[in-house]
Amino acid sequence: TLGAYYFNNDYENITVNFTTLMLKDKLNLSTNVGVQRDDVENQKESKTNRFVGSINLTYSPSQKLNFNLNYSNFQTHENVKSQFDYINQYAPTENLDTLNFTQLSHNAGLSVMYQFKQTDTQIQNLNTNINYQVSEDQYGDIYTPDVTSRFMNASFSHSIQFIPKNTNLSTSVNVTNNNIATANLLMLGPSVSVSSKFLEKKFTTGFSTSYNWSFNEGKKERTVFNLRMNVGYLLIKKHNFTLSGICQRQDKTTGEDTYNFNSTLTYSYNF
Numbered sequence: 268t269l270g271a272y273y274f275n276n277d278y279e280n281i282t283v284n285f286t287t288l289m290l291k292d293k294l295n296l297s298t299n300v301g302v303q304r305d306d307v308e309n310q311k312e313s314k315t316n317r318f319v320g321s322i323n324l325t326y327s328p329s330q331k332l333n334f335n336l337n338y339s340n341f342q343t344h345e346n347v348k349s350q351f352d353y354i355n356q357y358a359p360t361e362n363l364d365t366l367n368f369t370q371l372s373h374n375a376g377l378s379v380m381y382q383f384k385q386t387d388t389q390i391q392n393l394n395t396n397i398n399y400q401v402s403e404d405q406y407g408d409i410y411t412p413d414v415t416s417r418f419m420n421a422s423f424s425h426s427i428q429f430i431p432k433n434t435n436l437s438t439s440v441n442v443t444n445n446n447i448a449t450a451n452l453l454m455l456g457p458s459v460s461v462s463s464k465f466l467e468k469k470f471t472t473g474f475s476t477s478y479n480w481s482f483n484e485g486k487k488e489r490t491v492f493n494l495r496m497n498v499g500y501l502l503i504k505k506h507n508f509t510l511s512g513i514c515q516r517q518d519k520t521t522g523e524d525t526y527n528f529n530s531t532l533t534y535s536y537n538f
Contacts, residue, residue: 330382
């Protein structure tokens with residue numbers, strides 16, 4: 268495709284940008300407002316004019332606490348995937364060339380990071396990320412709710428970094444909700460991962476597990492259990508060998524249950 272999915276043409280943006288620091292540089296405000304129109308050459312049978320804007324707020328009341336809030340209504344093409352597409356992917360090439368994009372009208376996000384412990388041996392963080400997106404169509408004064416799509420991703424995680432042991436431990440709860448005219452899809456579940464480096468960081472190991480439920484209109488469709496492992500070795504700072512594997516079980520309310528196992532051996536050379 269050579270990126271052809273993401274080409275935008277025959278439209279014009281006129282915008283004004285404003286950025287400032289406030290509250291003794293603890294608050295960063297950035298805004299972008301303007302107008303957008305298409306049919307620049309007046310060759311189409313119809314044209315669109317609309318107001319566009321975005322705002323981004325970053326507030327850091329202390330070195331341990333950080334808030335970020337953003338909103339935009341720019342019309343762009345983006346890869347919008349549920350985080351469970353990555354959690355439940357069992358083969359590296361499973362979604363390699365999948366057309367999975369949406370045209371966003373409204374996009375709002377909130378992230379909060381709190382570092383409640385930092386010593387010479389350990390760092391602990393709490394993270395919250397919520398993203399909400401709405402895609403809708405409107406022709407003149409006619410609003411078409413049948414094609415409106417609402418998409419929400421949320422994750423709540425806790426991470427621990429054991430500095431002397433070069434080990435990271437992370438636990439999280441993930442939620443995805445996709446509400447469209449014909450269905451209301453909900454996925455949720457916990458994940459746990461641990462990774463560590465040995466032998467002067469030349470040898471890397473990782474392990475993760477997740478369990479999630481999938482619902483459609485409030486009725487459970489399936490459950491998915493994943494086990495992932497990987498082992499890597501760096502030789503002479505240039506040769507990297509990685510062996511990874513995943514074992515997955517899907518229990519479905521309709522149809523046969525499935526079991527999948529996939530392993531991958533990778534070699535890369537850095538020069």
